[in-house]
Amino acid sequence: MTQHIQHLYEVLSKVDGYVYPNEIELNWSILIVLYPYITGLVAGAFILASLERIFKLHVLRPTYGIALLTALSFMLVATMPLVSHLGKPQRAYEIMVTPHLSSAMAIFGFVYLWYLMVVLLLEIWFDYRRDMIIWAGETTGLKRFLYRAFSLWSTDISPKAVALDNKLGYIVTIIGVPSAFLLHGYVGFIFGSIKANPWWSTVLMPVIFLFSAIVSGIALVMLVYIVITSIRKLKIDMPCVDTIASYLFYILLIDFVLEGLDQIHRIYIAEESFDVLHNLVFGRLFFTLFIMQGLIGTVIPLLTLGTLQFYKPKIQIRKAIYTVIAALILIGIFFMRWNVVIGGQLFSKSFYGYTSFKIGLIGTEGYLMAAFWLIVPFIILSFLLWLFPPWKKKEDDHEIQVG
Amino acid sequence: MNINKPNLSRRDFFKAGSIIVGGITVATALTPFDGLLFATEPPKGKGKWYGIGIDINKCIGCGNCAKACKLENNVPKDPFYFRSWVEQYTIKNDGSVLVESPNGGIDGFKQSVPDEEIFKSFFVPKMCNHCAKSPCVQVCPVGATFETPEGIVLVDENYCIGCRYCVQACPYGCRFINPEKGTAEKCTLCIHRLDKGMQPACFEMCPTEARIFGDLNDPGSKINYFLKNHTCMVIKPNLNTGSKLFYNALSPEVR
Numbered sequence: 001m002t003q004h005i006q007h008l009y010e011v012l013s014k015v016d017g018y019v020y021p022n023e024i025e026l027n028w029s030i031l032i033v034l035y036p037y038i039t040g041l042v043a044g045a046f047i048l049a050s051l052e053r054i055f056k057l058h059v060l061r062p063t064y065g066i067a068l069l070t071a072l073s074f075m076l077v078a079t080m081p082l083v084s085h086l087g088k089p090q091r092a093y094e095i096m097v098t099p100h101l102s103s104a105m106a107i108f109g110f111v112y113l114w115y116l117m118v119v120l121l122l123e124i125w126f127d128y129r130r131d132m133i134i135w136a137g138e139t140t141g142l143k144r145f146l147y148r149a150f151s152l153w154s155t156d157i158s159p160k161a162v163a164l165d166n167k168l169g170y171i172v173t174i175i176g177v178p179s180a181f182l183l184h185g186y187v188g189f190i191f192g193s194i195k196a197n198p199w200w201s202t203v204l205m206p207v208i209f210l211f212s213a214i215v216s217g218i219a220l221v222m223l224v225y226i227v228i229t230s231i232r233k234l235k236i237d238m239p240c241v242d243t244i245a246s247y248l249f250y251i252l253l254i255d256f257v258l259e260g261l262d263q264i265h266r267i268y269i270a271e272e273s274f275d276v277l278h279n280l281v282f283g284r285l286f287f288t289l290f291i292m293q294g295l296i297g298t299v300i301p302l303l304t305l306g307t308l309q310f311y312k313p314k315i316q317i318r319k320a321i322y323t324v325i326a327a328l329i330l331i332g333i334f335f336m337r338w339n340v341v342i343g344g345q346l347f348s349k350s351f352y353g354y355t356s357f358k359i360g361l362i363g364t365e366g367y368l369m370a371a372f373w374l375i376v377p378f379i380i381l382s383f384l385l386w387l388f389p390p391w392k393k394k395e396d397d398h399e400i401q402v403g
Numbered sequence: 404m405n406i407n408k409p410n411l412s413r414r415d416f417f418k419a420g421s422i423i424v425g426g427i428t429v430a431t432a433l434t435p436f437d438g439l440l441f442a443t444e445p446p447k448g449k450g451k452w453y454g455i456g457i458d459i460n461k462c463i464g465c466g467n468c469a470k471a472c473k474l475e476n477n478v479p480k481d482p483f484y485f486r487s488w489v490e491q492y493t494i495k496n497d498g499s500v501l502v503e504s505p506n507g508g509i510d511g512f513k514q515s516v517p518d519e520e521i522f523k524s525f526f527v528p529k530m531c532n533h534c535a536k537s538p539c540v541q542v543c544p545v546g547a548t549f550e551t552p553e554g555i556v557l558v559d560e561n562y563c564i565g566c567r568y569c570v571q572a573c574p575y576g577c578r579f580i581n582p583e584k585g586t587a588e589k590c591t592l593c594i595h596r597l598d599k600g601m602q603p604a605c606f607e608m609c610p611t612e613a614r615i616f617g618d619l620n621d622p623g624s625k626i627n628y629f630l631k632n633h634t635c636m637v638i639k640p641n642l643n644t645g646s647k648l649f650y651n652a653l654s655p656e657v658r
Contacts, residue, residue, distance in 0.1 A: 004582060008483045018502035020529075020576025021485045027567040027580065087565015087585030091545075094564055100546035105568050108544075195642055196538055196574035349576055350658045352502050 010358070017353025026345045026357050029365045031081035034373055036187045036209065037216070037337045038078045041377075043184040044217010045071040046120065046176060048244070053173045062237045063244065065390020066228065067221045068124050073381035075116050081373050084364060104190045115183045119176040124388075125150075126169035130157045131393050146387060184213040191340060198273035199280070199344040204262045211255040216333035218248050223326035226319060228385070238315055242308075245322055249305035252329065256298050259336075276351040284354055285343045288335045297332010301325045451553045453592060454619040454647040456629040457528055459654075461613035464489055464526035466508035468605035468614065472530075473509065475593060475604035482506045484579045486590040487530040487605050492656060494522045500656045527650070527657050528614070530605065531556060531577040531590035532637065535645030539569035539578060539589075548587065554619075554647060555594055560586045574642050592616070619647070 012024055049067035052060040083092045096113075099106035129151055136147035185206040191197075192205025222244045229236045266277065281289055304325050312318065347354050360366045472478060472487035482505075489508030493501040493516050501516060514524065533556050534540075540548050540556060547562035548569055558569075563586035570578045570587060581588045593603035601607070606614045617626035626649075629635070633651035638658065640646075650657070 005481050005483075008481065012482065018490075018504070021482060021488055021504060021507050022570070022576045022579040024483045025579070027570045085566075087567070087580055087587075088563065091562070091564040094545040094562065098545055100543055102541045103544040103568070105542065105566060106544035190568075194538075194542070194572055196572055345571075349574055350502065352500070352658070 007358070007360075011356055014356040015353060016356075017348070018350060019348035019353045019355050020350055023345075023348050024355050026342065026355065028341055028345060029085070029357075030342075030359055030367070030370045031085040031365060031373070033334070033337045033341045034081040034370055035078065036184075036191075036341070037334055038074050038081070038373070038377070039187050040184055040209065040213030040216050040333065040337070041220050042071045042075045042078060042115075042120075042217065043180040043210070043213040044215065044219075045074070045221050046180045046217070047214050048218050048221050048247075050173050050177045050180070051247070053170065054177065057243070059239050059243050062240045063221050063225050065127070065388070065393065066225055066385075067217075068120070068127065069384045069388060069390070070221055070224055070381055071217070072120050072124060073377040073384060075120055076380055077373060077377045079112060080376075081370075084369075104186075104193050107186065108190070111183055111186050115179050119172060119179045123169055123172045123176060126165045126172065128388055128393070129154060129165050130162050131388075133157050134394065135392075143387070181210060185210045187213075191344070196349055197344050198271065199277060199347070200340065202262055202265075204258060204265075205340075208255070208258050208262060211251060211258055212333050212336050215248065215252050215255050216330060218244060218251065219326040219329040219333075222248065222322060223330070224381070226323050226326070232391075236315070236319055238318070241319070241322055242312075245305055245325075246309060248326075248329070249302070249309060252298065252302055252305070256302060273351055276347045276354075280343065280347045280354065284346050284356065285339055289339050289343070292335035293332050293339055296328050297335060301329050301332070449552075450620070451618045452620045453533065453554050453616060454626045454630075454649065455530070455533065455592075456615040456626050456633075456635065456649050456651065458613045458615070458629075458633070459525055459527060459650055459652040461611045462489070462526040462528055463611055463613075464491060464508060464512045465610060466511050467608040467610065468528055468530075469507045470509045471604040471608035472590070475596075476591070478588070479582060484581070484588070486577070486588070487528070490527045490529060490657075491524065492527060492654065493524040494654075494656060495520050496522045498522075525652075525654070527653075528605075529575065529577070530648065531592075532575055532644065532646035532648040533590075533592060535647060536643065538572040538574065538642075538644055542568045542572040544568060551594070555592045556589070557591055557594065558587050558589060560584060560588070563587050574639050574644065 008025055015024060045067045048060070049064050049071065051057050052064045052067075083089050086092055095106055096109040099109065101107075132147045132151035133155060134157065136144050136151065139147065188206030188209030191200040191209075192202055194200045222241060225244075226236060226241065266274070304321060308318065308321065313321075342357055345355070346357060362368055466489055469485065469488045472485075473480065476486060478484055478486055485507045487507075488504055489512075490502055490504045491508070491512045491514075493503075493514065495501065495516060497520075503512065503515065505512070508526070508528075512526070514521075516524075533554060535550075535554060537548075537550060537556050540550055543549075543563075544566060545562060545564055547560075547564070548556065548558045550556050560581075565580060565585045565587065567580055567587070570580065573589075578587055578589045580586065593601075593605075596603055603616065606616060615625050615629045617624035619626060621627065629651070630649060635649035635651050636653040637646035637649060638653070
């Protein structure tokens, strides 16, 4: 408590110009940066999986299972930074029990549950049900129990039942794509609908969030796939990774154009808030916006991936490039969230000044805590990949399609 | 004679009927989503409907209002938490604007700009605007912040989850999170005093009567007299928050 106040006095000494006295403290810190970042990874990974299933892009097959499990791992963690950020975390359930329907945030619980329970879990369940039953027969002990429990003690693996699984899984995927769009577009709306804040209040916010989410999710799955194949010492499926990289290029391009449009629009209409935002962008946000998000996260990946569209070096080199580019994009999108969430609070709503933001190493809002919430999904993913290895699934799955 | 009867079979009748009945049912079920139209709703007050007036010409920047508010409402003493504060605007000859509010104006003000450089200078007391279409009420995910029938925006601290969305949504910077309670806090227009027939603390302590409040629904009220006899403005009218804090002599520099 006193430490917090001490910190605020330190910030007060760094205030530039005038900010309302209540604005010296940044209300949403790094945990709220993580929240759109993590949900974005979920939505993006899921959309990549859906591409394979709905549009029958079989070249993406090696990443289908990985994408779904990645989405689930991050989805399970998505609410944690949010809840731990609350002033009264023990009251978090109120948002579900007594939602205030005019609040964009109140709907989050429902969108989240819909996406987690109805879409992700169901799709994964239908996809793995037969395999879980088969694996239960091949294993013993705890693993066997887990397979039985997760398959809800079902035993029917007749072709008819499996065909039904596939059919239902397909339907869930079709529902899933708009749901993924909803989930992340909605997260953008939470920010875009705040008319008090000119840095957030743009109708493009949900669309920008959505496309950046797809970009980050695809980059993550690509990275996870490359790492897993390296760990398993297998040959990487290059046509698959090349295809993912080309999608990544096009969607990153759309994302770049949308964000560019947003900025050009701001500059051209130059509303009352223009000066304060202009100084913000070239001042306190310069490094994270132009260097981290712009150069490292967007321009370098765009140029590299663009070049790879018509010039293909050797597989080993391509693999290394893809690994680095995926990592750069993930860093870039993280800073995109940072620039929205933190950037939107660095200037005063009086448009007369700026506060500053300093983050500590420890504490609930520190770097370590943030790193923790980013590492946990990978631990969950490792567990899920151990329990449900997509590469051990009986193939031919999606060939038995609905019609 | 051949009468042209509309060709309506029983099947068509049930079809049309079920569409109408179903439509009405769905529309009824969707009524709660009226909430989404929040910011376009007209004010509902029929009884007392409080509004506030501040006469900038009368404010001398003594900071009594901000001090009284802190004492009366047990607001944390550190200079990061204010329900009510005073800003000093100094417009220089070159047109640049300097805004200051050291410790919310509680300790008074010192003019930091030499006299010969000043075009004009004035004080602006700030507090919750008790908006009729409050963005803070709109965004609260649990409904912990609400508007009383008298038009006072309050926070139920036993219900607030401390998500800070309302703090982000307030265009006027009037909310903060109480560092001890972890919940949102703001001006209550001293409702505990109003209930006893007293004035809010900041109004009572103002030595120049720069602050007026009263019932906007009562044509004879002080606030209506104030509004009729002065050219009043709200801050950030473009945001359509339905602000009920009206300033006389508000300069366009004030935000």
